[in-house]
Amino acid sequence: MSPAQPGGSLLELRSVRAGYVAGHDIIRGIDLEVHQGEIVCVIGPNGAGKSTVFKAVYGLVPVRAGNVVCDGADITNIAPQDALSTAGIAIVPQLRSTFAQMTVHENLELGMYQCRDKTRIRERIEFVCDLFPKLAARSRQAAGTLSGGEQRMIEIGRSLMWEPRLVLMDEPSAGLSPLVTAEVFETIRRLNQEISLTVLMIEQNARQGLEASNRGYVIEQGIATYQGLSKDLLADPDVRRAFLGVRGEVA
Secondary structure (H helix, E strand, O other): OOOOOOOOEEEEEEEEEEOOEOOEOOEEEEEEEEEOOOEEEEEOOOOOOHHHHHHHHOOOOOEEEEEEEEOOEEOOOOOHHHHHHOOOEEEEOOOOOOOOOOEHHHHHHHHHOOOOOHHHHHHHHHHHHHHOHHHHHOOOOEHHHOOHHHHHHHHHHHHOOOOOOEEEEEOOOOOOOHHHHHHHHHHHHHHHHHHOOOEEEEOOOHHHHHHOOOEEEEEEOOEEEEEEEHHHHHHOHHHHHHHOOOOOOOO
């Protein structure tokens, strides 16, 4: 299943410089764009600045130069608590974020913690459970009793509760077996096809991340060294040697 065909620009990073310590930028002039209905994958070595890109979008690290633009509005240095409610950007973190003692249903409810409309919350939970039948079947089960892959589904489902325009996914395959990783990527592609979900993901599994996406960026030492259609990056000899574990030219 191929990702959906993308539309107009939704997110832009324009010459963004950001870092945690004054005078030391982790990302150094990043230009990046995500179109509506598109899956974009960011790959690169550890410490290259991939996670800092996400934090700059979400207001978790100060942007010292450049602009972050969402659907035409400048959201540079947005307060993290406003990223979802104002900009419509949800995030699925790398580290496990389900609450083990709470039920699947309760974990999903947390995706709308800012909402007091019980009818709307119920409608959104029904929507998510329609997308994830396994979660529907276990809605009253403690999240901690589910498999790692099922807990990742809870996290993705929870990110959809507020009807986000964009979902940031930080290494969706982290800590999962190869079989479950394949299932997670298939789920991301399916959601992109079924509900035109727009995704910007960081992924250490470069091959599977690019295979699941429309376009990709390679970040090294805080700058984007390669960018383009994912199929072209998968075929690029330099990208293959450096990030896909493939030697030599493409056959």
